[in-house]
Amino acid sequence: MNRKGTRANVQAPDTIAAIATPFGRAGLGVIRVSGPMAPELGRLLFRPAHQNCNWQSHHLYHGDIVTVDGTTILDEVLVTLMRKPSSFTGEDVLEISCHGNPLILQTILEQLMTLGCRPARPGEFSERAFFNGRMDLSQAEALAAMISAQSAKAYQIGLAQLKGSLGRKIGELRTLLIDALAGLEAAIDFTDDVSEHETPVTPPQIHAAIYGMNLLLSTYRQARLFTEGIQAVITGKPNVGKSSLLNSLTGRKKAIVTDIPGTTRDLITETITLGGLCVHLTDTAGIRKPQDAIEKEGIDLVWEHLEQADVIVILLDGSKPLTEEDQHILKQNKNRDCKILIAVNKSDLPAAWRPDQLPDYPLSGVNLLKISAKFGDGLDTLREALTDLTGSHDMLSDGGMITQLRHKLALEKAQANLTTAQESLTTGHSPEFAAFELRCALEALDEITGQKIHDDVLHKIFSSFCIGK
Ligand SMILES: Nc1nc2c(ncn2[C@@H]2O[C@H](COP(=O)(O)OP(=O)(O)O)[C@@H](O)[C@H]2O)c(=O)[nH]1
Ligand SMILES: [Mg+2]
Known part of the structure; x- marks a missing residue:
């Protein structure tokens, strides 16, 4: 059974209204009204500036919004009436473009309520568009995602x-x-x-x-990487420069950098945008034999977090000989189902070992990069490598x-x-x-x-949308 029109047949819909723009002060604010009363509400509250306002569909008219009793001007506005079925919801829709002050918007909304409108529930405009066959459910969801x-x-x-x-x-x-x-x-x-x-x-x-x-x-x-972003986790033993790397990549002094091993205990996540993608970058506690209960908690958290990573950056200190801790970290992350980048840090200092001394290197699919978290060398290559895991972009077309x-x-x-x-x-x-x-x-x-779907699932989907959408 096609869902198109099923709701409208049950009973005549109410007329709903909501502020469609975000709360706060702005140049403009838009009120959206949808339902059978929309044209009448326009006639009652709008006083056109020119004689020729004949409420043609999809035409913009300039004038004032006045109170229900017609005595007070509330704002100078532009209004548009979009007659059914050629509107967003498939019903008669009135859009009032006013000045973006919450007080003005709220006062106009109150006039609409006085005349018999009710406040729209979250996602109710989109829900009506769906029930009136203006869009399918995947399109309504896409709109919310956009x-x-x-x-x-x-x-x-x-x-x-x-x-x-x-x-x-x-x-x-x-x-x-x-x-x-x-x-x-x-x-x-x-x-x-x-x-x-x-x-x-x-x-x-x-x-x-x-x-x-x-x-x-x-x-x-x-697609999830595109929509939700990439989870990138920086790991390594203490003092290899993990916090310095987070700070350099984000351009902020977010994590404490010291030469005292074991400084970072919590997970510190910062989101950056690289190549049009969100990268959620997490700095972690250095992995070693924990010295106390707090550090142990921190290290346990790292292992949990590594399980969910899309990219793991294993940081090694190129200026000091590799240790058992490094070997342990490399081994534990070897077979993960995610991208592994090995970054050899402190390239500004004399190298203490060569890449061919790394066990199992070269590993297939593993990138090895030389960087200096402190001075920024090699970070552009690292940035590219971080986002270079989304494969072909053809599917986007x-x-x-x-x-x-x-x-x-x-x-x-x-x-x-x-x-x-x-x-x-x-x-x-x-x-x-x-x-x-x-x-x-x-x-x-x-x-x-959405051609066939339970009402409660539909309700759940639409109620997650914002008000005015
Ligand atoms: N020379 C040099 N020192 C660095 C570099 N990156 C970090 N360090 C130093 O290494 C020490 C430990 O850095 P930190 O970021 O706190 O390491 P973490 O314990 O892995 O988070 C600090 O003294 C940093 O200044 C680098 O690229 N070159
Ligand atoms: Mg640290």
Whole structure:
């Protein structure tokens, strides 16, 4: 069942209003009103500056907003009426562009409430857009992601999804499944004619859909790096220069630098932007045999944090001979499922060892860099290496990436259904079993676009949006 229009049919919607711009003083502030009363509210509260205000849809009119009794001017504004269905929500929408003072905005909002509007819940404008078929659920989610994007790349992905890129991909997968289902249903109708030992042919669309889902799923890890940023953890024994490196990369004196070993005990995280990506950089306690309980806690935290890293920077001191502690750190991080960078620090001092003295070096996929955290040498190369783990950026061009865990889980569910369907056909079960699995896979895909989804899930998604969106 398509969700389009289902809510509107239940009862006439209220007219909602909210301030759509952030709280605080600014040049402008926008109030958004949506619902059947929007045109009337405009006529009641707006006093046009010119005679020719005939409330044409999508036209901007200049004038004043006045109080309900018409006695007091509240602000000089621009208003636009966007008539249904060609508006963001698919309803009549009134936008009032006023001066950006919370007091003005609040007073105008109060006039709207007096006339029968109610305050919009978080995400309610987007929810209405979804129910009125103005956008699918993946687009509504993309919009929220775009608004909260913290890097240029995250914004780009959100924009591509808003333009329907993910919805189109899901649509292509749906078509494959519907075609496969048609093939299977024809086979079910003719089951009586088929000899018992004849195995029904697996429709080729099932393979194609599994392949397509695999591609889409493989983008998740990468897309997450774009949207949530890269977790980079600096580790190494005490005094190799971890805190100095954090300070140099962030350009701030965030972590204490001393020549006393064991100074850093807590995790210190700073976020920087590199190449349009957010990098969450964490300085950690130096790893050695702990001298007290606090240091032990700090070191335990490091190991936990390393488990979640996307990149680990193992820092070694190039000016002093390698120690057992260095060997231990290198060994413990050797087989991690993340990118490892080995940075040999203090390149400004005479070298005490050569890279070929490192055990197991060169290791495949491990970069070795020479840096001076104190004087900045080699840091540009390190910056590049930190972000050089997002692979090909091609997928961004058509936006065929998944960024939400909800989408990933739904795709995995659909893929599992298809694999079961495939197995059941190759082991000679009735095509009815496979057809059932295909229908389940279709349902899982429809959860992504919101064509079929529980109301409580929908509510949860929209309530995480901001007010006025
Ligand atoms: N010569 C030189 N000294 C450095 C460099 N990086 C850090 N240090 C010094 O090494 C000592 C320990 O630095 P710190 O950043 O506190 O190391 P941490 O214990 O690994 O956090 C301090 O005296 C720093 O000034 C570097 O690139 N060159
Ligand atoms: Mg430190």
